[in-house]
Amino acid sequence: xxxxxxxxxxxxxxxxxxxxxxxxxxxxxxxxxxxxxxxxxxxxxxxxxxxxxxxxxxxxxxxxxxxxxxxxxxxxxxxxxxxxxxxxxxxxxxxxxxxxxxxxxxxxxxxxxxxxxxxxxxxxxxxxxxxxxxxxxxxxxxxxxxxxxxxxxxxxxxxxxxxxxxxxxxxxxxxxxxxxxxxxxxxxxxxxxxxxxxxxxxxxxxxxxxxxxxxxxxxxxxxxxxxxxxxxxxxxxxxxxxxxxxxxxxxxxxxxxxxxxxxxxxxxxxxxxxxxxxxxxxxxxxxxxxxxxxxxxxxxxxxxxxxxxxxxxxxxxxxxxxxxxxxxxxxxxxxxxxxxxxxxxxxxxxxxxxxxxxxxxxxxxxxxxxxxxxxxxxxxxxx
Amino acid sequence: xxxxxxxxxxxxxxxxxxxxxxxxxxxxxxxxxxxxxxxxxxxxxxxxxxxxxxxxxxxxxxxxxxxxxxxxxxxxxxxxxxxxxxxxxxxxxxxxxxxxxxxxxxxxxxxxxxxxxxxxxxxxxxxxxxxxxxxxxxxxxxxxxxxxxxxxxxxxxxxxxxxxxxxxxxxxxxxxxxxxxxxxxxxxxxxxxxxxxxxxxxxxxxxxxxxxxxxxxxxxxxxxxxxxxxxxxxxxxxxxxxxxxxxxxxxxxxxxxxxxxxxxxxxxxxxxxxxxxxxxxxxxxxxxxxxxxxxxxxxxxxxxxxxxxxxxxxxxxxxxxxxxxxxxxxxxxxxxxxxxxxxxxxxxxxxxxxxxxxxxxxxxxxxxxxxxxxxxxxxxxxxxxxxxxxxxxxxxxxxxxxxxxxxxxxxxxxxxxxx
Numbered sequence: 178x179x180x181x182x183x184x185x186x187x188x189x190x191x192x193x194x195x196x197x198x199x200x201x202x203x204x205x206x207x208x209x210x211x212x213x214x215x216x217x218x219x220x221x222x223x224x225x226x227x228x229x230x231x232x233x234x235x236x237x238x239x240x241x242x243x244x245x246x247x248x249x250x251x252x253x254x255x256x257x258x259x260x261x262x263x264x265x266x267x268x269x270x271x272x273x274x275x276x277x278x279x280x281x282x283x284x285x286x287x288x289x290x291x292x293x294x295x296x297x298x299x300x301x302x303x304x305x306x307x308x309x310x311x312x313x314x315x316x317x318x319x320x321x322x323x324x325x326x327x328x329x330x331x332x333x334x335x336x337x338x339x340x341x342x343x344x345x346x347x348x349x350x351x352x353x354x355x356x357x358x359x360x361x362x363x364x365x366x367x368x369x370x371x372x373x374x375x376x377x378x379x380x381x382x383x384x385x386x387x388x389x390x391x392x393x394x395x396x397x398x399x400x401x402x403x404x405x406x407x408x409x410x411x412x413x414x415x416x417x418x419x420x421x422x423x424x425x426x427x428x429x430x431x432x433x434x435x436x437x438x439x440x441x442x443x444x445x446x447x448x449x450x451x452x453x454x455x456x457x458x459x460x461x462x463x464x465x466x467x468x469x470x471x472x473x474x475x476x477x478x479x480x481x482x483x484x485x486x487x488x489x490x491x492x493x494x495x496x497x498x499x500x501x502x503x504x505x506x507x508x509x510x511x512x513x514x515x516x517x518x519x520x521x522x523x524x525x526x527x528x529x530x531x532x533x534x535x536x537x538x539x540x541x542x543x544x545x546x547x548x549x550x551x552x553x554x555x556x557x558x559x560x
Numbered sequence: 561x562x563x564x565x566x567x568x569x570x571x572x573x574x575x576x577x578x579x580x581x582x583x584x585x586x587x588x589x590x591x592x593x594x595x596x597x598x599x600x601x602x603x604x605x606x607x608x609x610x611x612x613x614x615x616x617x618x619x620x621x622x623x624x625x626x627x628x629x630x631x632x633x634x635x636x637x638x639x640x641x642x643x644x645x646x647x648x649x650x651x652x653x654x655x656x657x658x659x660x661x662x663x664x665x666x667x668x669x670x671x672x673x674x675x676x677x678x679x680x681x682x683x684x685x686x687x688x689x690x691x692x693x694x695x696x697x698x699x700x701x702x703x704x705x706x707x708x709x710x711x712x713x714x715x716x717x718x719x720x721x722x723x724x725x726x727x728x729x730x731x732x733x734x735x736x737x738x739x740x741x742x743x744x745x746x747x748x749x750x751x752x753x754x755x756x757x758x759x760x761x762x763x764x765x766x767x768x769x770x771x772x773x774x775x776x777x778x779x780x781x782x783x784x785x786x787x788x789x790x791x792x793x794x795x796x797x798x799x800x801x802x803x804x805x806x807x808x809x810x811x812x813x814x815x816x817x818x819x820x821x822x823x824x825x826x827x828x829x830x831x832x833x834x835x836x837x838x839x840x841x842x843x844x845x846x847x848x849x850x851x852x853x854x855x856x857x858x859x860x861x862x863x864x865x866x867x868x869x870x871x872x873x874x875x876x877x878x879x880x881x882x883x884x885x886x887x888x889x890x891x892x893x894x895x896x897x898x899x900x901x902x903x904x905x906x907x908x909x910x911x912x913x914x915x916x917x918x919x920x921x922x923x924x925x926x927x928x929x930x931x932x933x934x935x936x937x938x939x940x941x942x943x944x945x946x947x948x949x950x951x952x953x954x955x956x957x958x959x960x961x962x963x964x965x966x967x968x969x970x971x972x973x974x975x976x977x978x979x
Contacts, residue, residue, distance in 0.1 A: 267873040277874055278862055393725045393945050447846075454838045454951075461916060533915065540916035544837060551841030 216240070217276070220291070222269065223247040227291030227300040236284045236308035241266075243291075244274040252292040254299065255279050263287065267295065284308045319493045320442045320557065327445050327489040331371050334482075335432040338367035342428045346421035349404055349413065358408050362466075362474035362524060365401060368428075369478035370485070372455060373448035374435050381434075385427045388464065400424055402468075409468040442493070445486045446554035452483035453547045461540050463528040473525035476539075477516050484509050487550065490557055498556045501549055508546035515542050608745040611690035614657045616966040618813065621694030621743050622825055622903065622928050623802040625781035629747040630773035630907040631754045632829060632924065634700070634736025634959055635765040642708045646978050648764045652697075652757055653972040659749075662690030665756040682759065685752035693744040695753055697973045698827045698961025703737040713977055715817035717826060717931045718962045724944040724955065733831050733957030736768045741827070741926065743905075747774065769957065771831060773907020773924045780905060786858060786866065789923055790834050790908050791952075793851050794858035797866055798893075800903040811901045811935065812928050820976030823965030825903075825928040828936045831957030834922040839952045850948045852887030860889065872896070886948040892939060900935045902927040922953075932960060 217240040221228040224247035243253040243266060250270050255263040255277070264279035281287070284306045290299035341364035348357035368375065368386070376382045383391075385400040392398055398406075399420055407417045440448070459465040460476040487494075487505055495502040515538060519526045531539075608627075612620045639645060655665040664670050669681025704714035740757060744750040751772070758767050777789045778796035782803045789795040800807050814824050839847070848855055858866035862874040862882035872890055874882045883890045894901050905928065910921040929935035944950060964976055972979075 261877075262875065262879040263877055265875040265879060266871065267875070269873075275871055275873070276863065276868075278864070279876070390728065391726050394723070447843075450841060454841070457838055458835055458951075537916055540918070544917060547837070547841050551843075554843055 217242045220244065220253055220289070221246050222251045222253060222291040222293070224249055224293045225300070227253075227289065227302060229289060229302065229304070232289075232302065233305040233307060234281075236281055236306050239279050239281055239306070241277045241279070241289075242274055243269055243277060245269045245271050247271060247293050249293045250295055252290075252295050252299070253277060254288075254290040254292065255281075255304065256288040256290065258286065260288075281306050317493070319496070320490075323442055323445060323489040323493060324440055327440060327486055330485045330489065331374055331435055331438075334367045334371050335435050338364065338371075339428060339432050341367060343425055345404075346425045349408070349421040350418040352413060354408055354413065357404070358469070361401070361405060361408065361469060362471040365466075365471075366474055366478040368401070369455075369475045370482035371435060372479065372482065373444075373451045374438060374440070375431050376451075377438065378431060378434050381427055381431050385424060385431065388467070390464075390467075400427070402466075405466060405468045442490060442557045443554055445490055446557045449483040449486035449490075449553060450547070450550050452479040452486070453543060453550055455479050457540070457543050457547065461536060461543060466528070470527040470529045471524070472528040473516065473519055473531075477525065480509070480512055480516070483550065487553060490553060494553060494556050497559060498552075501552055501556060504549040505546075505553075508542070508549055512539075512542045512546055515539055609689035609691050611661050612692050612694050614660045614695075614967070615969060615971075617823060618966045619694075619696045619824070619963055620660070620966070621696035621741055622812065622905070622963070623780055623808060624692070624694050624743070625784050625802065626776040626778055626905055627692050627694070627743040627745045627750075628776055629744055629750050630776075630924070630926075631742045631747070631750040631770065632773070632926070633740050633742075633754045633758065633770040634768045634829075635738045635740075635758075635761065636768045637703065637707070637737040637764065638766050639764040640707055642978065644764050645708060646974070648761055649974040649978065650972045651760050653967070655756060655760055656695040656753070656973070659685075659753045659756065660690060660693045660695060662688075662693075665760070682752065682755055684755075685749050688746055688749050688752075691744040691746035691749040693742065693749050693753055695757075696741040696743075696827075696963055698739045698741075698963040699974070699977065700736050700739065700959060700961050702735060708978070710977065713818050713820065715814075715821050715962055717814070717817060717933055718821075718960065719933055719937075721828070721932070721958060721960050722937065722941075724940050726944055726950055726953075726955065727958075728954050728956050729958050730956050733769045733771075734959065736959055736961075738765065739827065739829070739959060739961045747772070771829075771909060771924050771957070772911075773909050775908040777906045777908055777923055778904040780903060789906075790836055790921055791839055791847070791851070793847075793853060793855055794866060795906075795923075796904045797853075797858055798870065798889075800901055807901070808903070811930055812903050814930055816931075820964055821962050824963045825930065826932045826936075827959075827961045827963050828902075828925075828927050828929070828932055829957070829959040829961075830925040830940075830955050831909075832923045832925050833920065833954040833956055835918075835952045835954070836921050837918050842952075849884055850888060850952075852883040852889035861887075870895075884948070886946050888943070888947050888949045891942045891947050897939055897942065900938060902929045902935050902939065928963070 218234065219230045220241050220243040222243055222245050241253065245251050248271055250268060252265060252267045252269065254265040257263050263281060264277050266275050266277040269275050287304040287306055288301050289304045290301045292299035341360060345357060345360040345364045348360055386402065387398070387400060388402050389398055389406065401424065403420055404417060404424070407413050456476050456479045460472045460479065463470065463472050465475050466472045491502060494505070516525070519531070519535070612624055614620060637645060659665055664681035664686070666680045670679050670683040670686050673680055701714065701718050701720050704710045704718070740754065742750040742753045754770065776787050778799050779786050780799060780802055782801050786794040786797050800811055812825050814821050814826070844855060848861065853860055859868055860870040860883060862871060870883065870889055870893055872881070872883055872893065872895060876882050890896055904925070906923050906925040909924050910919050912920055914920045927936055964974065967973070
């Protein structure tokens, strides 16, 4: 798994959603002129009134300066149609002024609300935003196909993930150490291919895939890596079977959720990049499978997962930036060729059997691939 | 060149250069003088080559405006004799006071001694001005074992740091009985100071680990612009500043524990490797979301200018917090940490490469606080557990040291502890 962990992936999704929502890429938080035409709109929030110096503004960046002139802690909201929150500022204590800067791309009818006591519907008033909506329709058929295509890939991975994790757990419980050791990297392959998807489900990912070094104080060591340690280092323990059962339960839960998740094209592009980051920070250093040293299996799976996400987006990339599409093909092929050299039997050499030069060659190839992959999101976000 | 040989001493050279600089800088510094009454603060605000007073109520190098360069060293004490340790600390104090004044480690040390003898000063800082060199000493928990009978003088706050989630500490970059932080505006001056202290210490101490920092990542004075770290972001905007003595009294200067540490401060050092190659492939939007600030202006998300107050209660579309729940500045904010703040004094570093085609680069974090147990530790626990930035960081070195208060005339380093 990635180093730290739980809510990170969720917040990442939110950040992506924000990016997608506000249109053109790159503007992010640093763009935009905050004090748009006319300067900030002062809001006087009292216990029984919510006075604005203006009830109208041009589309774009609108700044409110909210002063609490009442006796209770208050909040201020700007709502769009259907009470969609455009922006809000909370916890404004009496006597305090706080600022809310909102991006409002579309003209139309909005509502402001002061909420003394921070409860209820608040003191509402209409607010008009003038100006044309400049956003283009977002219905790109190819992008829609991309997300559907990747969804099919995820669905194709979760079933063997469930099956192989089940076999692995059964072998652990039956005390069949050699069989369990052989199944460990196989089950993980399906996991690692869809890891960014799995990571978006809060605390399930650490329960399934936390590394011992990344545990929080007091956090129980569970999941794949705990069983890895049991199998390779300490020998099966009294509670290994219980850990294996829990792993199966957690994986089943992930599978249910993964089938239902709806990804945006941007999330796909970022997922492809995150898989490469995983390789660069975890697998190339041999930190992922520190007891079994089967890191190259995970390496291969991350690259395959990344390639699947890129492949889903490829028609769009090929259309908008043919040179990037070509670079991606070449760099994936280069990583692939290096991995093929390390094949051993059904799988791969142990990390500990690689020479420093071989590790360095992997690192360089992953860096070379990481650069073009990092450009996919931008291309996908273009309108 | 030594005084005895009739050359230009380092001090006199700086005096000449300083005069010109002072005139040129007059307009810019007029306002500074009014706010910075502490001579250790004022000196570098006026002239980056001038000396910073070595003695004062507090050690220099804490609220002194952060110099541009750093050389930090941790020593193991190798002698078992307390009197040898005391003698070394006295020798160090003499040399340190001279070097911070822009002089050689000993009078005529570089070329003024006996020709048959190796020079007493290593010489690479001859002709260089004082460059605001400060030398700050601290004592680590391990010094308080049974070797020197100091166990009952160990402050309770001088704890062994707990293990933080994701720590990957290298024993060769961790711990130490004594630390010295050398900061200067010329890297050669900082290195010269550490080198000569190490040399004076042979047989009594040995270098355990050391770290160079090439660029400051914090401002410790309102006279300074906020610098950027290797992620390209302004760092330490909300740092404690020398001009706010009330906050320093509350968060930096020790008031409890054995008498020898009262008026001092606890230093925490962390070598934080940054996976800059991975970071550089991350979109601007995500970088800003991780930090919680705009990369260009340094403004907190949802605000417009760098020093606008961080408002954790502003939400954007869909009620999503503008500063994410796992954003660095939210987790590190005093508001999220029950008021805990620290004085940061870190430096950017690059130490060659890692053998995998990547730069071994990062931030050598240094902070000073009044009680590490209630300030740095909870902050780092929050960050190591939840900070999205941790995905790009690896803490691989660590140290905790008690820095005694400053020296009065005639006093020597560690006198309160060992005297």
